[in-house]
Amino acid sequence: MGQFGIGQPVRRKEDVRLLTGKGQYTDDVNFDGQTWAAFVRSPQAHAKILSIDTSAAKAAPGVVGVFTGTDMKADGVGTLITDVEFKDLAGKDMFRPKRDFMTIDRVRFVGEIVAVVLANTQAQAKAAAELVMVDYDGLPAVGSTAFAASPDSPVIWEEHGSNVGIHWENRPEAEIDVHMAKAKTRVTVDIVNNRVVPNPMEPRCAVSKWENGELTMYAPTQGGRRIQQGIAKIVMNLPADKVRIISPDVGGGFGIRGKLYPELGVVAWAARKIDRPVKWRGDRSETFVSDYHGRDQINHAELGLDANGRVVALKVRTIVNCGAYFAENGPRLPINGGGRIIPGVYDIENFYFSVRPVLSNTVPTDTYRGAGRPEANFLMERLMDAAADATGLARDEIRRRNVIKPEQFPYRTQMGMLIDSGDFIGNMDMAMKAADWAGFDARRAESAKRGKLRGIGLSNFVEPSGGRPTEEMRIAVSPEGKATVYAGTHSHGQGHETVWAQLLESFLGIPFENVTLVQGDTKIMPKEAAGTFGSRSSWMGGVGLQRSAKRIVEKGTKIAANLMQSEPEKVSFDAGVFRAGTSSVTLAEVAKASYEPKNLPDGMEPGLDESYFLKRDPEEFNYPNGTHVIEVEVDPDLGKIEMLNYIAVDDCGKVLNPFIVHGQVYGGVAQGIGQAMTEMTVYDDEGQLVTGSFMDYGMPRAEHLSMIDALFNEVPCKTNDLGVKGAGEAGACGAPGAFVSAVCDALKGYGIRHIDMPMTPDRVWATIQKAKAGKAA
Amino acid sequence: MENFGYHTPASVADAAKLLDANEDAKLMSGGMTLLPTLKQRLAAPSDLIDLAKIPDIKGVCRDGDELVIGAMTTHAEVHENALVRELIPGLASLAGQIGDPAVRHRGTIGGSCANADPAADYPAGTLGHGATFVTNKRKIAADDFFLGLFETALEPGEIIVGVRFPIPVWSHYQKLRHPASGYAVVGVLVAQTKSGVRVAVTGAGPSAFRATAMEEALAKDFSVKAIEGITVDADDLNNDIHASAAYRAHVVTVLAKRAVAAR
Structure with missing residues (x-):
């Protein structure tokens, strides 16, 4: 394969543009005569709205309009509701609260939109927003996850009578109790999977205009088709083709940029309402109180093992804090997103799990890098460490005894998922060798001489990838032989400009530099475009392109046969050249000819432009997996952790571009380490977000990380033609488990088994003091 | 805005x-x-x-036994200045630990001290060295300057023009950085000056303060052991989501010991 083909570490095409300030983000877009929107947000976590007085704001300089939810409702605007529907074992439906784009008579979290001010400048809009007088009648608030689930908690949705949306169970618990009773060893863990604020580099932004009966809106998304449909149907009451969503360069997605947020609906609606373009640029404070948050679970789990250290039963109870409303995917994450893969890489036959999604006076939670799978893998790995501890087996040995073995593939999990391939023992061997696990004791002794406690930890993971089951990709070859990819996927950091060009060079022999990517515009993108999330693009986009390319070759073969006065059956294609006997024509020549009807077989449409609508079974996924090993040093006097070494062994199937996949691993690991080490989201008892800025909220920085050595254990996926598995979320799945395992290993001399994330110095030190006191007592 | x-x-x-x-x-x-x-x-x-266009209140110079730093001198300048590195390396090191590069190239010693953030580094740096603030009206000893949370002895209309640091025999700053803000969760500066040992603490309380019990112990015996059992009273310290008062009290002693050990 050539320098730019599949598997080559090709440098990212888009980087020069993005790193030299030539990126075009939504905030770079301005429409003539635009107004600026500022949102009036609730300062209270839970209150009745007695009245909203907009008169002073309306009279303020430059103000064009002030609107509330009542105005939107009067225009027939509908409500947002979660996509998720579940039934409990008795057949009762999950509660699904409706969310107004601007709340009308009640606020349920700090940051909820109460009104919008439109003015000629942003400063005027913000100043006038302070003049909107809202009379709140405060209600007791629910800030914490555990409290939300407690019977003593105030109820946020009175019509439901409880904060628990559903008590979902995969099966009756008694069925698994039978097996658990037979266990020789039983271990339990209670862990908190801490809430994080995703914080893409680009804050949210939207600019809309209403012209000739059509709405055009720019906004960062992860593929605008679903947002287009939602805005058209719920907000504008228009056919979808009268709404155009354009996402130019986007500064990070992580799952949370793909959602139809209330702000988008308001900006769209307002442009028609005032018949002037409307722009809103959220600031970082708004990111904290209005972008969906991630994670936020409390898990109680029990693992039963036989005399050989083999798992005989697993029981998990999860409470997930979904915030004030169930967001698009909120309650799906701990159930279908992550919960059903909790057994992970392990062969576990008997599995019970129950989930209580709870409502609270906090920002709603939704998909964030891994979307339930990091939580699931973390829980399983904490259980494995506990099992190692209880059985006296080494941490790798207990895992080796329980992982799914190569001969078991394809492996059907007890939840019905079919894992096609993997080399879980191989992952561990490779990671432990690279980390020199065998030589760890000497390094620990060396650290001890310096008064430091050294620890090593490992984590296995597997995470179903693929996202929505359809995607459409199109390739258009110009008469000059250059190609444009019209993608249904959406690159917002993933490097598709580079990888799709590599694929086309490989499939069609079109030079890498002659491939252009067009994406992110609902008017131009393929009809069935889905977008990029859930580690899906290499599969759904890559295979979609492969099949489109095949159609290009098929059509090209017929044209080439004509040109060479041969028969299509006698024409072969390789590296951009069609051959028949001793004659040959290039794809570029065929492309040129394709636009001249005289060259075409009878009845053939001119042009060389093909697309493919790829559809898979919705229950079919691919299964990226791996083993991560971390070595840390703890300063016991300060409770401070230093990461010393990170080995990531990832099986993402066939690697299309190792340079880019390394980037995915590094980013995912940094987010995983952030969650484990620095990212602390705190709501107080009044439901105030205490960590609402970068002064308090610890994003991970280079200083918190060590070098990361990213290695591949390539086991090609058997369920797609490219052999690819996802890669985007692996790091976030592997890092937290390995990190906590390493720190607890360092602290094992104190008898410490677990510390909840984030493992801040204060928390680590306090745990050490408690352990010391316990020992002394 | x-x-x-x-x-x-x-x-x-x-x-x-x-x-x-x-x-x-x-x-x-x-x-x-x-x-x-x-x-x-x-x-x-x-x-x-x-104040950026006022020429004569930035830069570093030596005046006898004192190092004079203009109020508008940035943290990066103090960190990199050859004279500071030679005469008070502990202060150069402190300046290099403030915030991040962007902050260090904009933020100034005068601005930081006038703001008197309880977790800023310079309050420990000035108090620990027994520095004197020179304003347009008078001189104020650092000991009299930091009065409380964001509160200083500066009067309305009073402008810091410079800070005079007596050149110490030796000094060293130890800091536990806040993972988000980069401010000091706790910062301790220990200095051996011509008028005695000084131990100044920032981040831990509502305002920078001197750990006098440690100073007395170190005056008698400048060793780690001398302050082993000396702790500041946790009741007077900040207690927040990032660090409990008990933790801060503990860290003050740990960092003071580490500073002394660096001698």
Whole structure:
């Protein structure tokens, strides 16, 4: 394969543009005569709205309009509701609260939109927003996850009578109790999977205009088709083709940029309402109180093992804090997103799990890098460490005894998922060798001489990838032989400009530099475009392109046969050249000819432009997996952790571009380490977000990380033609488990088994003091 | 951000005049705290008096046994200045640990001390070295300067023009950085000066303070062992989501010991 083909570490095409300030983000877009929107947000976590007085704001300089939810409702605007529907074992439906784009008579979290001010400048809009007088009648608030689930908690949705949306169970618990009773060893863990604020580099932004009966809106998304449909149907009451969503360069997605947020609906609606373009640029404070948050679970789990250290039963109870409303995917994450893969890489036959999604006076939670799978893998790995501890087996040995073995593939999990391939023992061997696990004791002794406690930890993971089951990709070859990819996927950091060009060079022999990517515009993108999330693009986009390319070759073969006065059956294609006997024509020549009807077989449409609508079974996924090993040093006097070494062994199937996949691993690991080490989201008892800025909220920085050595254990996926598995979320799945395992290993001399994330110095030190006191007592 | 008048006086006297003339005016040095506050609409001064164009209040020079640092000298300049590195390396090191590179290239010693953030590094740096603040009106010893949470001895209309540091025999700063803000969760500066040992603490309390019990112990015996059992009273310390008062009290002793061990 050539320098730019599949598997080559090709440098990212888009980087020069993005790193030299030539990126075009939504905030770079301005429409003539635009107004600026500022949102009036609730300062209270839970209150009745007695009245909203907009008169002073309306009279303020430059103000064009002030609107509330009542105005939107009067225009027939509908409500947002979660996509998720579940039934409990008795057949009762999950509660699904409706969310107004601007709340009308009640606020349920700090940051909820109460009104919008439109003015000629942003400063005027913000100043006038302070003049909107809202009379709140405060209600007791629910800030914490555990409290939300407690019977003593105030109820946020009175019509439901409880904060628990559903008590979902995969099966009756008694069925698994039978097996658990037979266990020789039983271990339990209670862990908190801490809430994080995703914080893409680009804050949210939207600019809309209403012209000739059509709405055009720019906004960062992860593929605008679903947002287009939602805005058209719920907000504008228009056919979808009268709404155009354009996402130019986007500064990070992580799952949370793909959602139809209330702000988008308001900006769209307002442009028609005032018949002037409307722009809103959220600031970082708004990111904290209005972008969906991630994670936020409390898990109680029990693992039963036989005399050989083999798992005989697993029981998990999860409470997930979904915030004030169930967001698009909120309650799906701990159930279908992550919960059903909790057994992970392990062969576990008997599995019970129950989930209580709870409502609270906090920002709603939704998909964030891994979307339930990091939580699931973390829980399983904490259980494995506990099992190692209880059985006296080494941490790798207990895992080796329980992982799914190569001969078991394809492996059907007890939840019905079919894992096609993997080399879980191989992952561990490779990671432990690279980390020199065998030589760890000497390094620990060396650290001890310096008064430091050294620890090593490992984590296995597997995470179903693929996202929505359809995607459409199109390739258009110009008469000059250059190609444009019209993608249904959406690159917002993933490097598709580079990888799709590599694929086309490989499939069609079109030079890498002659491939252009067009994406992110609902008017131009393929009809069935889905977008990029859930580690899906290499599969759904890559295979979609492969099949489109095949159609290009098929059509090209017929044209080439004509040109060479041969028969299509006698024409072969390789590296951009069609051959028949001793004659040959290039794809570029065929492309040129394709636009001249005289060259075409009878009845053939001119042009060389093909697309493919790829559809898979919705229950079919691919299964990226791996083993991560971390070595840390703890300063016991300060409770401070230093990461010393990170080995990531990832099986993402066939690697299309190792340079880019390394980037995915590094980013995912940094987010995983952030969650484990620095990212602390705190709501107080009044439901105030205490960590609402970068002064308090610890994003991970280079200083918190060590070098990361990213290695591949390539086991090609058997369920797609490219052999690819996802890669985007692996790091976030592997890092937290390995990190906590390493720190607890360092602290094992104190008898410490677990510390909840984030493992801040204060928390680590306090745990050490408690352990010391316990020992002394 | 609200509109405001913007002034760039060429002298301290002009700045003082502007300050007197505008009741709701604010002085601005690096703006590292003030500008975010304005952007968040948490403050709306009528006028900003930017001290950046005043030539004679920036830079470093030696004056006898003292090192004089102009109020408008950035943290990066203090960190990199050859004279500071030679005469008070502990101070150069402290300046290099403030915030991040952007903050260090904008923020100034005068601005930081006038703001008196309880977790800023310079309050420990000035207090620990027994420095003196020179204003347009008088001299104020660091011991008398930091009065409380964001509270200093500066009077209305008073402008810091420089800080005079007696050149110590030796000094060293130890800091536990806040993972988000980069401020000191706790910072301890230990100095051996010609007038005795000084131990100054920032981050731990509502305002920088001296750990006098440690100073006395170290005066008798400058060793780690001498302060082993000495702790500051946790009751007087900050207790927040990032660090409990008990933890901060413990860390003060740990960092003080580490500073002494660096001697």
